[in-house]
Amino acid sequence: MRTFTAGAFALAALATPSFALRLKSSTGGPKYDNNKVIVEYTTDPISSRSSDVASNIHARFLENLERRLPRDAFKVKQEYSSSVFNGAAIEVTDVQDLKTIATTPGVKSVHPVRIYEAPRVTAHDVGSAQKKPGQYLPILMTGVDKVHAAGNKGKGIKIGIIDTGVDYSHPALGGGFGPGFKVAGGYDFVGDNYNPGVSPAVPDRDPMDNCAGHGTHVAGIIGANPNNEYNVTGVAYEASLFCYRVFSCLGGTDDSILMAALIAADKEGNDVINLSLGATNGWTSESLSVVASRIAAKGRVVAIAAGNEGASGAFYGSAPAAGKDVIAVASVDNIGLGPLFTITTTLSGVGPIPYRFGEDFRPIDGANAKLPIYATSHDSSITNDACTTLPANTPNLAGYATLVRRGGCTFAVKASNVAAAGGKYVIVYNTDDQFFTPSFGTYQYAVLIRQTDGLALLAAYLKNTKFTVSFPKDGTVSPANTQTGGLASSFSTVGPTFDMFFKPALATPGGGILSTWPTNMGSYAILDGTSMATPHLAGISALILKAKGRGVAKNMRTILQTTSALIPQTLADNSLPQSLAKSGSGLANAFAAFSYQTTVSPGELLLNDTAHWVKQHTIKIVNTSKKKRTYKFKHVPAGTMLTFHDGSIQPVLGPVPLVNAPAQVKLSKTTYTLNPGQSTSVGVTITPPSSGISAVQVPILSGHIEVATSGETLRVSYLGVAQDLRKVQVTDNTPEVLGIATPVIIDQAGNVQSEPHNYTFVNGDAPFVAFRNAFGTAKIAFDLVTKDFQLAKPHVKRDPAPEASIKGDWLPGAVGGINTASKSGQSQGTYSRVNTLGKLGAFQYWRRHNMIDDTFDTMPITKVFANGTAITPGQYKVLGRFLKVGGDPANQDHYESWISPVFGIPAS
Template identity: 55%
Template sequence: MKSFAVTVVALAAFVTPSLGAQFKISRKGNEPEVVPNKVIVELDSTSVLTTRGEPVDVHARFFEELDRRLPANAVKTKKKYESDVFNGAAIEITNVDDLKTITSMQGVKAVRPVLLVKGPHLNFQKPGKPAKAPGQYPPNIMTGVDKVQAKGNRGKGIKIGIIDSGVDYNHPALGGGFGPKFKIAGGYDFVGDDYRPDGTGAVPDADPMDSCNGHGTHVAGIIGANPDNQFNVTGVAYEATLRAYRIFGCAMYTDEAIIVDALVRAYKDGNDVITLSVGLSGGWSSSTSAVVASRIVSRGRVVTAAAGNSGDLGAWSAESPSAGKDVISVASVENIATGPLFEVATTLPDLPRFPYHWVGTLASIPVGDLALPIYATSNDSTVVDDACNELPDSTPDLSGYVTLVRRGTCGFMTKIQNVLAKNGSTIIVYNNGGTFASPDFAGYEQAVLVQDADGQALLDAYLAGKKFTVSFPQDHSTNVPNTRTGGLISETSSYGPTWEIGFKPSLAAPGGGIVSTWPISMGSFMLSSGTSMSTPHVAGIAALILKAKGRGAAKDIRALLQTTSTTVPATLIEGSEPQTLAQAGAGMANAYNALNYQTIVTPSELLLNDTAHWRSSHTIYIRNTGRKTKTYKLKHIAAGTALSLIEGTFQPAAGPLSLDSTAASVRLSTSRLTLGPGRSGSVFVIITAPKDAKTATLPIVSGHIEVATSGETLHVSYLGVASDLTKAQVIDTSPEVVGVPFPFLIDGTGNVQADPMTYSWVGEDYPVISWRNVLGSARLTIDLVAPNTKAPVGTNLNALANPAQKRALKKGWLGGIIGGWLHGRPGRGGGSYARVPIVGQLASFDMLRRQNLIDDPYIQYGISNVFLNGTAVAPGTYKVMLRSLKIGGDPLRQEHYETWLSPDITIPGAATTTTASTSASTTTGLSTTSTSTSAAAKKTN
């Protein structure tokens, strides 16, 4: 079915650029906003024959019809897409009313907004240059890549396209050049340095140099860095051929039209694997980039995409394009090593070196060749408040010492200030059992934190009267085991599932605390964290699999990596249950398992849906691909059940989500299965939702069916929601956010409208509707209805809400980034929904995301005196009706909507009888002779 789309923000920006300028990019850097006046039109590639059976160029026909039906200069073509995965165009329009004409054209399949994307900004520390590398690269050990590489597989001959900020191809670890003879063999720059958030300034060329950010260079190193560099960063598939597609300018903005352009070009360039460390929030799997990425996968390529770094927003935060069907959505796991850390050197023969943390990374503290004896501010290694007070008068001038202080009681800066008061400058703080991690030294660069035992050894030598000095050389670094979070899911990693209850993220890989390449001009190496780092790791693993199994294996890679992955625990406590699969996916990818296990298990995912549509019965198929008979043992392993709403409310729970011990019940037709070489068997599985689940919290249940045999442990993952989502409240009706129950109207003076009001639509005198989605909604409409209208069948939000309070609120467009589609074809469809009488439609949105209390608290939309079909609203009295479709609801059934009716609003003028109809396109009581509107009306249309 053809769909038409443009967001509210885009519509405001179409008419008044000053209004659109009020919107600002979210702090997260990957929240969507729209590019004003720009849409992506998808053309139906199957509509290629005339009535006489002659082939037709769908693009030519579309552009000809544009010229015929729209005024001159009404549309500017920004980009034409031509491929077997996507046909269409990115166009710029001058009049929003033209969108209705465009969507009605023959061969137009969909019209979607162009979403603006803010890329990640990474801080960096110019590294030192250690003469000795810190040993093996820990991320590769975590995923078995080191063992695959040791057997000679480094991905040679496989082509990987990196869609990011470009690559510093002059970096020695990345081949030191650009072109067919180099590691970075090609690519394209879609933006240039000066691309701006408003979509202007793009200067494309064939040189994808990462000149001003570094993100893409970091990603490229994770995939392809040659080993034996100063930090021993070793790319997962460092013999693969890479291509760089630059989509971010120096301001680190891009838009979805550029992402689609890059996806199509990377596909047409013949890349076997395409990876994107970029995401658009929303929770739905239907954005343009997700659709295109999914189609590329269906053509036999591998696409990996970042799950996102919005773990603080809780569940249902899947991002596009990773939300696309069969796209490998990658979560982040914390590195098992901390570092590389530089070291304190001593002249003590039994304590030559030990690591330290400071406020910097990948470098030694800036003290040059300093070598001094130590002075301990306390001789007691159990003192709890060392240097928390002014040092005694007996303290010598500390300028000739490195001062040793024990951690505890007071803040680091208190200790540092007391040492500075005695002319000290270089300080070693030794731990007291606290976390050994980067300390809060408030930017002070000549203090370090060392581990308890190392500090104790220094103090013992000092008290024993041994003569020694300490220094801080830059010729060596080391990795230290991360015993606090190593191997756990990063807290920042986004939670799924999608609103369609799709299994996202797909799996996980190392992403927390990853050292990789960085532009030479910015220091050459960098430590960074996030799903931006885990995603290219999986892309590299995919290349290793394609190298070993051939390109025909692409269609099976996601399932293979999921079933052979290693389970990610919820904690580091022995025996911990698995982390919810809504954040960890199937587990951490393991390249060695994927290439060496001689068992194939399918399917890799069991999608349970919600309790209203629960799929309890499943079949698991097991095939022994080895040469010996194997006996498989099957068992159920439940993961923690994630509570996605705050208990006792319908408000979304922020991350990290609480995990409940309730679990699904699983029955297996057999717990043992013996298969000869090359033989297959099946196991019937019945999964039942937990009876004691806290259904009001929309608990997400997940876990594994483990399939184990000698030397092999595989699993099939399941996920579902132990609640009926069709009964879950979608629109907030509480006063918790602004003191007024949602939804409500604000009048021209900024007060909540509680009684009937008359509006002039002159200046600011028009109503604004405010609402807040606590869950996503596949469709939300705003209509005008007759004043005697009662809430139709469905959930009556007026009955749920407390009586509206009069409260002064500043009229604005807070939280106006909606991320949904505004429809121009009111009254579409049939069923009980269409039979609800309306006078006319003002707005309709598809695929709305959920609001959050961090940076997107609620939505405000100005009510126009013009309907979507372009006709003016006749003088008279009306109510505003908002309807929001529940999760999993049928858009044709009114009973699946939540409905709210406003107080009466009156448009002054000659007496008019207001009559309702079932379609805005056939409404009565409308002025059909005049389609002009005032400037104020256009401002909020």
């Protein structure tokens, strides 16, 4: 298993500045528990051996560690004994003791403990249905209804859900907990008040969720019994659910708890494991990704949410979804909108008007709200309606429903300005006819409607027509989603991984999904996210395991990918197919996976980048039917995605554009006839296009090799990049985001050091390295060098930095991991020949920063090297080296290098 390497670090993840160099603190970057690590032992993972064996392994490690550290200097927070991982989570009082742990005999590797935010949800309480609704649309989209009609509802399959717990008292979820109930087991790893790094976990055996909701929603997508109030129908509603609570009422968890839950779900025999959680990383090698992948490789289906960072552009994958053998799940939007509450009007031909709620919104009781409209602007094209204090001649809006156009500021600002004028009810009309979840902050009486409906209300208002609007509490509508239904959700994260693995793998419905919700919080809610798509995929997997046997678990990703349906970029007739970096192989088709009598493998062809291009591939087709069949083979290209703006190293933000510049594909056969039980192979040659794209934009090529026969269409997916990724700039040496090029040396106040400077290292007067990555890197190293040091070939040239400062909050502690391998004689390459004085710190498998809420990181420079050795007082520079994607770690020429200004370290 690969590890991070680091000394003591500080991390600041800061938001995009409104003024170039004054940044406010953000929540976008990764956070770590500075005093905790996960240790993996050198002992091979155990399988079903006795607990005595596991106890002895742990005891030997503790005995070795106690020879090096006082017993009160550390605490064992978790012990892991399984067929996939042997180790422990250790918490220390002094972060410098982490180095001692790393060098303890019996330690194979030491990993950082990342903190994960609780899944962010916007719940829409759907209230009471006026009448029994029709079929539950998400299961129609994936053919699950047809599998149900064939009698398969997943009975006998065990599904583990690692989430916020579950409200098992919900009638649609069986109304109980334990053997004989739908929710047959599980565990609470955290308790109600756990907060990583703040308050401890208090585990117990009851995974009840009555304060978060996310896990209850996930459980309903998998297992809700039909014929409930909204006919929410679980994908595998006869399967048994085992729920592992890893988020408390306060939110947040960490790797050590997630590792324990993953191992428990595996050891307790769950056939399918669902994780609707994650955090940005983009590499397959983060510790949780690796363990999840190990579990999948042994024969479990592990479905993990791809992430909700579609706005950040390509190459922005999530962990643990990046695990090589897991199924990373993308989201498509529901083909229906709703159920939605409506605004009724006294206007002829207008209404009922469906609307979407804001956060934590409850329907407005129309019994006391028959209101005239007041429009804050008569201009239907205004771009900043109600973004400032309303004019002095505005009437008291207490008796109105105030109509406001979207745009120019947040929904919360608009609602606040209406409230300042006495208003209570706010109707914001969109700039198109799409629906999404608006955020009105704490404002309780605001809704979003479609542009068409808003313009109708405005037109009647401008004609001085006398009419009122009401907000009925009961009764809903479910209009068709004619704008985005069936398309990849805008929020769904875009891959691939930096090491060019195919992520996400495929998609299921996740945008606008109605499911169960804790009964004390409303019983049903509509949520958006790959968190909602993942349990749908987990449920489909359970149906296929029920139909084909547990032995197909290792092939589940291939089965579902090859039988999935194409996803277009738009709903236009001439639309390009969506890039597979966004949608995966396509929309899962449960009935095709269940009923097709042809198998195709592999499910995906990994082309890599042009420096490591894999040109030749072979696909295998097997006729498993009882009839002779003729198969036709053809190339179906998807749109080519352009990662970067032309002439810029900054990534294109979502939606990332597509162009019609496909890879060139040659097939060894275009048709072939197979008797029952026979197979054939087709050679596939794939090369980048010779024209139509610019390599510097890092075009992502993708598409399918289609295999068609009577009544069946299967596809093998491919993905690659038409650029040598070693040529892609890693460090952001432009002022486009921060106003200055990075890396730079800054002080605690954020002032950039441009000239030699002596620091006292007293009361926070110390230097930090601030760096921003425009692309990922497998290795970042910061070394101390002499004040006269120069590289023969500097790789990141810097002009003198302007007088500037970067403002932010500094979070001291250990970020990254510790490389326990010997430093002697490891590399004979040019990298190791660079004359450095010692390591200050390093990162491995680091993400790229985004332009939204995660703009740079920092590393403090202290008076000691990473190994704890004191630095001799004197004048020094920092050498920073950033490995190019695909580069050789031993080759200095494969790094971007930076040399800092001179700074002084005083005597103690």
